[in-house]
Amino acid sequence: MDRVADPTRMSGFNAPHCGSLRASDDGGEVELYGWVARRRDHGGLIFIDLRDRWGAVQIVFNPANASQAHERASDLRAEYVVRVAGKVERRRPGAENPRMPTGEVEVIASDLEVISVAKTPPFAIEDEVEADEATRLKYRYLDLRRPKMTRNLELRHRVVQAIHRYMDAHEFMEVETPMLLKGTPEGSRDFIVPSRLHPGEFFALPQSPQQLKQLLMVAGIGRYYQIARCLRDEDLRADRVVEITQLDVEMSFCTEEDVLGLIEGLWAQVWMDVLGVEIPTPFRRIDMQESLLKYGTDKPDLRYELEIADVSDALRETGATVLRGALDAGGVVRCLAVPGGQDMSRRELDELALLAKGAGAKGLAWVPGPLDRHLSGGEMSAIKSAARAGADDVVLVVADRRRKAETVMGLLRREIARRRKLARRGEWNFLWVYPMYLFEEDDEGKLTYGHHPFTSPWPEDMALLERRPYDVRARAYDCVLNGVEISGGSIRIHNRELQEKVFEILGMEPDRIRSQFGHLLDAFEYGVPPHGGIAAGIDRLMMAIKGTENIRDVVAFPKTQSHQDLMLGAPSPVSPEQLEELHIRVVPPKKPS
Numbered sequence: 001m002d003r004v005a006d007p008t009r010m011s012g013f014n015a016p017h018c019g020s021l022r023a024s025d026d027g028g029e030v031e032l033y034g035w036v037a038r039r040r041d042h043g044g045l046i047f048i049d050l051r052d053r054w055g056a057v058q059i060v061f062n063p064a065n066a067s068q069a070h071e072r073a074s075d076l077r078a079e080y081v082v083r084v085a086g087k088v089e090r091r092r093p094g095a096e097n098p099r100m101p102t103g104e105v106e107v108i109a110s111d112l113e114v115i116s117v118a119k120t121p122p123f124a125i126e127d128e129v130e131a132d133e134a135t136r137l138k139y140r141y142l143d144l145r146r147p148k149m150t151r152n153l154e155l156r157h158r159v160v161q162a163i164h165r166y167m168d169a170h171e172f173m174e175v176e177t178p179m180l181l182k183g184t185p186e187g188s189r190d191f192i193v194p195s196r197l198h199p200g201e202f203f204a205l206p207q208s209p210q211q212l213k214q215l216l217m218v219a220g221i222g223r224y225y226q227i228a229r230c231l232r233d234e235d236l237r238a239d240r241v242v243e244i245t246q247l248d249v250e251m252s253f254c255t256e257e258d259v260l261g262l263i264e265g266l267w268a269q270v271w272m273d274v275l276g277v278e279i280p281t282p283f284r285r286i287d288m289q290e291s292l293l294k295y296g297t298d299k300p301d302l303r304y305e306l307e308i309a310d311v312s313d314a315l316r317e318t319g320a321t322v323l324r325g326a327l328d329a330g331g332v333v334r335c336l337a338v339p340g341g342q343d344m345s346r347r348e349l350d351e352l353a354l355l356a357k358g359a360g361a362k363g364l365a366w367v368p369g370p371l372d373r374h375l376s377g378g379e380m381s382a383i384k385s386a387a388r389a390g391a392d393d394v395v396l397v398v399a400d401r402r403r404k405a406e407t408v409m410g411l412l413r414r415e416i417a418r419r420r421k422l423a424r425r426g427e428w429n430f431l432w433v434y435p436m437y438l439f440e441e442d443d444e445g446k447l448t449y450g451h452h453p454f455t456s457p458w459p460e461d462m463a464l465l466e467r468r469p470y471d472v473r474a475r476a477y478d479c480v481l482n483g484v485e486i487s488g489g490s491i492r493i494h495n496r497e498l499q500e501k502v503f504e505i506l507g508m509e510p511d512r513i514r515s516q517f518g519h520l521l522d523a524f525e526y527g528v529p530p531h532g533g534i535a536a537g538i539d540r541l542m543m544a545i546k547g548t549e550n551i552r553d554v555v556a557f558p559k560t561q562s563h564q565d566l567m568l569g570a571p572s573p574v575s576p577e578q579l580e581e582l583h584i585r586v587v588p589p590k591k592p593s
């Protein structure tokens with residue numbers, strides 16, 4: 001290690017960036033600091049690419065004019081950290097590398113010092129990586145050195161900076177809210193933190209700052225925002241993550257129009273600042289009922305047209321028993337034309353049927369197909385015309401309970417678009433789903449809230465609250481981009497009696513209401529402005545911008561799908577002493593017998 005330099009004697013903080021050198025730097029003497037990305041020995045000359053956060057530049061070691069540096073360079077290995085002094089020169093014509101932004105120049109080295117040596121990394125630090133994801137996550141600090149990943153982090157930074165600028169320009173005040181809270185229901189489990197000083201008592205980590213931002217409105221802040229961390233102890237489902245970052249917003253004396261307008265302006269600004277793309281506003285709006293009917297989802301992707309149609313009425317008397325059975329049981333029949341679908345093989349149709357069954361459908365029928373002989377001519381043409389099917393199309397038909405039929409059709413719609421590549425490329429399709437419903441059925445068929453229990457019912461539907469709760473619309477909105485929900489929020493209840501009534505309809509006991517929400521209800525008695533807000537998931541937003549389905553592409557230190565941190569080795573057991581101090585005893589789960 002005798003050639004390893006003493007880092008206390010050098011400062012590269014103000015040195016030029018490797019990745020920033022351009023033809024205009026020609027002739028300049030520079031000192032560069034970075035990682036050896038690649039070394040090539042070319043009969044006498046040694047070339048390395050030196051990489052830093054800004055990119056990489058080619059360095060040339062020539063034994064004729066810097067023999068010591070050249071000799072040291074022959075020992076360089078990938079990922080060594082070095083200091084190079086030298087002169088920027090334009091490459092000779094024909095030797096430029098148009099694939100590198102620095103490719104018009106190279107640096108002729110006069111001096112080289114090794115600052116830190118490196119083991120051979122477990123994978124090459126290049127954009128196209130061969131390593132599996134577990135290895136990349138274990139060595140995340142190496143993975144993040146890959147230019148692609150560095151650029152992703154940088155892009156995220158740009159987006160967040162644009163958000164700060166926009167919110168500040170609109171007089172929103174950033175206020176931090178605590179991490180140690182009392183639970184706030186957002187539809188997931190709380191992560192809890194034991195209190196050492198109050199044995200047997202626990203804090204909850206925020207699923208979102210929902211109640212606090214409402215209390216900030218009671219406090220008169222008027223316009224609040226925060227880039228907030230939200231922690232939700234989710235089950236192991238493919239698209240669920242336990243730790244997210246969201247832009248959290250709340251405002252007073254506002255209507256839906258103010259919130260929607262603010263967020264449309266925000267996305268337009270972010271897209272312009274970061275991508276240089278103009279996003280037309282206002283966004284299209286569709287209500288929840290239409291969204292579920294036509295697209296089978298509350299987050300429709302409208303980069304493709306495919307529309308689902310209801311044909312229940314035309315089939316009430318049908319002789320096709322599968323359809324008739326579902327209708328007689330109060331269900332619906334929905335259909336969807338696959339453009340040019342007559343070229344689909346039987347195998348492909350069977351795969352779609354499998355997908356439908358996987359989502360809980362009893363089956364999938366199609367026209368033309370085996371179902372034809374059970375349908376009258378009138379019924380056949382009713383199905384085709386409802387689905388607006390052309391001569392080459394196949395119409396998929398699902399009969400089931402309404403919710404089930406919607407879900408299944410929604411999945412089929414997406415799958416068909418995926419298989420047939422129907423989504424218009426390069427399109428940013430923003431829309432609002434608004435209004436939504438106040439309540440929905442949970443997995444056990446029990447009534448639960450659609451958004452969260454603080455959402456205001458639609459004024460005209462107030463009379464239905466107790467009689468037909470599922471029909472009550474909510475002053476709630478979701479913003480959807482290319483089929484991904486990127487933000488959602490609502491105008492809130494700001495009246496104690498109404499809030500108590502909604503809690504009751506949700507089946508909460510008075511004691512629980514008092515202990516969990518007493519502070520909010522009390523606050524509503526000290527002068528409360530009408531208020532509403534929204535939260536936008538930054539991770540999802542980044543995924544949409546990058547066009548990736550993998551959240552780990554846009555988060556610096558993510559967890560795995562099984563919610564573990566492979567680099568830190570978390571979660572992990574704690575010492576018996578620590579548990580003792582916390583007054584906690586671990587009861588291991590029973591082994592399945």
Ligand code: ASP
Binds near residue numbers: 210490535
């Ligand atoms: N707190 C809500 C959420 O995290 C958003 C809101 O209603 O503002 O989804």
